[in-house]
Amino acid sequence: MIDTIVRFSLFLLFPPIMLGIVNRVKSIFAGRKGPPILQTWRDIAKLARKGLVVSSTTTWVFLAGPAVALATMLIAGSLVPYGPFRSPFGFTGDVILFAYLFGLSRFFTTSAALDTGSAFEGMGASREVTFAFLTEPALFLALLSLARLSGSLDLNGILLGPAGGFSPATAAPLVLVALALGIVVLAECSRIPVDDPNTHLELTMIHEVMVLDHSGPLFGAITWAASLKFFILSTILLHVVIPMSSGNAIVDWLIFLAGLVAVSIGVGVIESIMARFRMRRVPWFLTGALLCSGSAFVLLVR
Amino acid sequence: MSSIGLVLVAILVSAVSGLPIALSGGASRRGQAWSAILLVAAGLIGLAGVLPVFVSPEGPPLALAWGLPAGTFSVGLDALSGIFLVPIFIVPALGAIYGLGYWDAKERPADGRRLGLSYGILVAGMALVAIARDAVLFLVAWELMALASWFAATAESEKPEVRRAGWVYLVATHIGTLALFAMFSLWNAANGSFSLDRNLAIPPDSAGFIFVLALLGFGLKAGLVPLHVWLPGAHANAPSHVSAVMSGVMIKLGIYGILRMTSLMPAPEQWWGWTLFAIGGVSAIAGIGWATGQGDIKRVLAYSSVENIGIIAIGAGLALVGRSTGRPALVLLGMGGALFHVWNHSLFKSLLFLDAGLVIHETGTRRLERMGGLAKRLPLAAALFGLGAAALSALPPLNGFAGEWLIYLGFFRGVTVGAANDVPAVAIGAAILATVGALAVAAFVRLFGTVFLGQPRSDAHGEGHVSPKASRNLMLFPMILLGFACLVIGLSPGLLLPALGRAAGDWGNLGEGASKLTALADFSWSLPLGLTLIGSIALLLLFFSLAARRAKTAERGTWDCGYAEPSSRMQYGASSFGEFLGRNLLFVRATLKKGRRPAGAFPDAGFFSTKSPDPVLDLAIRPLAAMASRGLGRIRVLHQGQTQIYLVYVLLATIILLVAGVIPS
Numbered sequence: 031m032i033d034t035i036v037r038f039s040l041f042l043l044f045p046p047i048m049l050g051i052v053n054r055v056k057s058i059f060a061g062r063k064g065p066p067i068l069q070t071w072r073d074i075a076k077l078a079r080k081g082l083v084v085s086s087t088t089t090w091v092f093l094a095g096p097a098v099a100l101a102t103m104l105i106a107g108s109l110v111p112y113g114p115f116r117s118p119f120g121f122t123g124d125v126i127l128f129a130y131l132f133g134l135s136r137f138f139t140t141s142a143a144l145d146t147g148s149a150f151e152g153m154g155a156s157r158e159v160t161f162a163f164l165t166e167p168a169l170f171l172a173l174l175s176l177a178r179l180s181g182s183l184d185l186n187g188i189l190l191g192p193a194g195g196f197s198p199a200t201a202a203p204l205v206l207v208a209l210a211l212g213i214v215v216l217a218e219c220s221r222i223p224v225d226d227p228n229t230h231l232e233l234t235m236i237h238e239v240m241v242l243d244h245s246g247p248l249f250g251a252i253t254w255a256a257s258l259k260f261f262i263l264s265t266i267l268l269h270v271v272i273p274m275s276s277g278n279a280i281v282d283w284l285i286f287l288a289g290l291v292a293v294s295i296g297v298g299v300i301e302s303i304m305a306r307f308r309m310r311r312v313p314w315f316l317t318g319a320l321l322c323s324g325s326a327f328v329l330l331v332r
Numbered sequence: 333m334s335s336i337g338l339v340l341v342a343i344l345v346s347a348v349s350g351l352p353i354a355l356s357g358g359a360s361r362r363g364q365a366w367s368a369i370l371l372v373a374a375g376l377i378g379l380a381g382v383l384p385v386f387v388s389p390e391g392p393p394l395a396l397a398w399g400l401p402a403g404t405f406s407v408g409l410d411a412l413s414g415i416f417l418v419p420i421f422i423v424p425a426l427g428a429i430y431g432l433g434y435w436d437a438k439e440r441p442a443d444g445r446r447l448g449l450s451y452g453i454l455v456a457g458m459a460l461v462a463i464a465r466d467a468v469l470f471l472v473a474w475e476l477m478a479l480a481s482w483f484a485a486t487a488e489s490e491k492p493e494v495r496r497a498g499w500v501y502l503v504a505t506h507i508g509t510l511a512l513f514a515m516f517s518l519w520n521a522a523n524g525s526f527s528l529d530r531n532l533a534i535p536p537d538s539a540g541f542i543f544v545l546a547l548l549g550f551g552l553k554a555g556l557v558p559l560h561v562w563l564p565g566a567h568a569n570a571p572s573h574v575s576a577v578m579s580g581v582m583i584k585l586g587i588y589g590i591l592r593m594t595s596l597m598p599a600p601e602q603w604w605g606w607t608l609f610a611i612g613g614v615s616a617i618a619g620i621g622w623a624t625g626q627g628d629i630k631r632v633l634a635y636s637s638v639e640n641i642g643i644i645a646i647g648a649g650l651a652l653v654g655r656s657t658g659r660p661a662l663v664l665l666g667m668g669g670a671l672f673h674v675w676n677h678s679l680f681k682s683l684l685f686l687d688a689g690l691v692i693h694e695t696g697t698r699r700l701e702r703m704g705g706l707a708k709r710l711p712l713a714a715a716l717f718g719l720g721a722a723a724l725s726a727l728p729p730l731n732g733f734a735g736e737w738l739i740y741l742g743f744f745r746g747v748t749v750g751a752a753n754d755v756p757a758v759a760i761g762a763a764i765l766a767t768v769g770a771l772a773v774a775a776f777v778r779l780f781g782t783v784f785l786g787q788p789r790s791d792a793h794g795e796g797h798v799s800p801k802a803s804r805n806l807m808l809f810p811m812i813l814l815g816f817a818c819l820v821i822g823l824s825p826g827l828l829l830p831a832l833g834r835a836a837g838d839w840g841n842l843g844e845g846a847s848k849l850t851a852l853a854d855f856s857w858s859l860p861l862g863l864t865l866i867g868s869i870a871l872l873l874l875f876f877s878l879a880a881r882r883a884k885t886a887e888r889g890t891w892d893c894g895y896a897e898p899s900s901r902m903q904y905g906a907s908s909f910g911e912f913l914g915r916n917l918l919f920v921r922a923t924l925k926k927g928r929r930p931a932g933a934f935p936d937a938g939f940f941s942t943k944s945p946d947p948v949l950d951l952a953i954r955p956l957a958a959m960a961s962r963g964l965g966r967i968r969v970l971h972q973g974q975t976q977i978y979l980v981y982v983l984l985a986t987i988i989l990l991v992a993g994v995i996p997s
């Protein structure tokens with residue numbers, strides 16, 4: 031019971047802090063003082079109170095974009111186990127629902143972008159849907175590899191599989207799966223080197239340009255949903271990178287939190303030391319994820 | 333009356349449903365209404381006959397005296413037939429209601445008669461195909477279906493592109509029929525009769541040949557790549573409710589043929605399943621990849637039918653592999669998912685074609701680059717199109733997701749059960765389905781966005797006619813029913829599992845399949861999770877629209893990064909949206925670019941155009957055919973146009989055959 035409460039409060043409260051950590055790491059690298067760790071929460075709170083401007087071109091689809099993005103992430107997050115703590119809602123085949131919730135979110139966020147009739151937002155939407163067809167199979171092959179390892183059909187079992195025991199034969203596939211998931215995290219969460227959340231030029235953006243017209247509470251919902259997505263995908267990555275359980279609930283929660291902080295720091299470091307790829311090079315990077323998880327799968331089923 | 337009797341009555345009623353319209357000279361509104369009523373009645377009678385087969389034991393097949401030299405009039409009704417009969421009795425009836433608003437017979441008397449008669453016969457032919465238990469009867473019904481659909485699809489034959497597409501279809505369907513002739517001859521030789529009953533003593537060699545010929549003959553009708561060449565043109569140029577029937581129902585009978593033939597024969601060798609699996613994967617990825625490049629609203633939908641047929645074939649391939657390796661779970665999940673997708677596709681693809689018809693009716697064009705902003709003018713049609721597009725992209729909580737979920741479950745099961753007859757390689761299908769799912773989102777966001785969202789891209793909206801309220805409602809009513817079905821099935825797919833399991837069990841000769849499939853796939857999550865999803869989205873939407881209303885900002889245009897005069901022509905259009913995809917989809921999509929830049933100090937006008945041709949039809953078959961007709965022109969010398977010469981040829985041929993027959997002995 032306590033675990034469930036911890037689970038949900040962590041899921042609802044912690045994700046924006048992860049974005050704060052990323053920004054803090056970047057500012058340290060740049061020699062700036064940087065915004066406070068809680069800045070994203072402050073932004074969301076402020077946006078929620080603000081008014082909003084809605085273009086006269088738009089229809090209900092424009093409002094549906096942020097609504098669907100937030101709702102799908104809230105549900106997807108409740109299906110995933112955090113560290114050794116299982117999701118209370120697991121069922122056979124939930125892994126497929128989990129992956130398709132991201133598709134549902136993408137369908138409506140890109141439609142909302144097209145709803146504004148702006149060339150820039152159309153451009154972002156076009157890039158978003160294009161990159162997805164490379165990351166989706168990579169994610170699925172990674173999950174299939176983990177399913178093969180664990181012999182399970184639900185997310186709880188699949189993701190807790192690596193924690194079940196280590197053997198040298200599974201080491202190489204797990205490293206490859208971790209690489210693939212790492213790339214998926216960077217791509218799906220629109221981080222450097224795929225997308226630059228801080229660029230000032232609309233022509234080079236993906237996610238940020240799609241939401242140019244969203245303001246006030248709509249933009250707040252989008253920011254929160256984006257941080258939830260970062261949290262969820264990092265959680266999945268953590269199951270492969272630190273598959274451990276001490277048996278003590280408090281220690282396990284602390285390990286899990288430390289893992290999330292570590293992923294945020296890692297993303298911040300990558301953002302600080304790398305430049306964004308040219309747009310036409312990004313597909314090669316994503317194909318790398320597909321290659322990694324595909325090879326992991328082949329190693330496991332050979 | 334027995335089930336099969338009801339179905340036969342329904343077939344008769346459908347066959348004559350065109351008479352009121354034909355007898356009234358083709359131009360009578362009342363005749364058209366009567367023929368729609370007859371089709372609806374036929375549909376209801378047919379459903380009353382079909383639905384019991386999913387619960388009660390199968391009745392004996394019915395054989396009647398048959399006046400022709402070969403075959404018997406033998407028909408039967410089992411769960412597999414039933415699965416395919418359900419859409420046959422639903423979609424055309426809804427299409428006929430839609431036709432009352434969409435295709436006013438008064439405006440085109442000559443075409444009206446042709447369409448009315450062929451539409452009814454098409455329904456009768458399709459239903460007869462699904463119940464025929466004799467190869468000769470099957471072929472007769474198959475031809476009836478092919479010809480009737482040709483007449484219906486080319487109803488607007490005054491347009492040259494309709495005639496061209498019709499010609500390709502006619503040739504393609506008859507190549508398929510030829511393959512079926514060969515297949516049924518082989519079947520007759522191996523089986524000893526033309527009757528289509530299960531025969532587990534067919535030798536493996538003949539069975540393999542029969543399977544390959546079935547794949548060719550039925551694959552042409554189903555539209556599996558590379559046999560899909562007729563499909564986009566025929567679907568795009570047919571009247572929209574005919575496209576809905578062809579795409580939603582008729583091409584599935586190609587799948588039915590493959591499934592029926594494979595169920596009649598003993599457990600297949602593994603290569604059958606892998607072949608179907610591979611063809612399905614190629615069809616799915618190529619179909620949806622091509623769809624992202626089309627500039628014609630109905631061609632996008634047609635290519636997505638190729639994709640969906642591919643998904644069905646992947647499921648069926650999984651089931652075949654499961655059958656040859658003795659793994660009933662794969663059989664039930666693969667076949668159950670494939671049959672589920674047959675139903676789902678018939679619902680959402682018909683919905684999308686009918687909706688596209690309404691759009692074409694209102695705008696007077698099929699070109700995406702001239703549309704845009706229709707959600708303001710047709711809000712209900714936009715919402716229904718969005719629903720259909722989301723269902724087609726297999727997004728939860730709609731029916732498309734439920735169907736693919738079953739197939740996915742099969743893949744995950746294939747990978748997790750480690751046994752001697754392990755076939756983890758099937759799980760590659762999950763990666764294929766994931767790619768296809770992401771591409772489907774891309775293709776349908778592009779379609780939905782360019783047609784309904786943003787601003788109108790041209791004044792084309794003036795060229796169509798704003799339909800009167802009554803006829804628009806007649807068009808919307810069937811669409812609402814179809815959309816509602818997509819939602820309800822998506823929320824509680826478990827209700828359909830017993831029927832699907834029964835058909836899958838029958839197909840795989842596994843005995844009772846209903847309870848086994850229900851045990852394998854537990855859908856109890858779908859209703860609570862679906863309602864939570866819909867509820868939370870609705871709550872957030874309510875919150876946002878209240879906030880938007882409270883803000884009461886003045887009318888404002890879209891922020892265009894400081895540019896002062898944005899115009900609707902500056903929006904991202906269908907080709908620009910698809911361009912980036914096309915660049916990354918080089919392995920399936922060819923884009924032909926043509927243009928000239930303005931050059932020099934005093935530049936003249938430049939131009940630029942892109943086109944996504946069908947790689948198989950436009951880049952392979954047409955050039956080859958042109959080459960052949962050039963090269964083979966020399967043989968034309970033999971054709972002198974005189975009967976005597978031809979008789980000499982006949983005599984010569986007879987002598988050659990005689991000699992050829994004598995020499996070996």
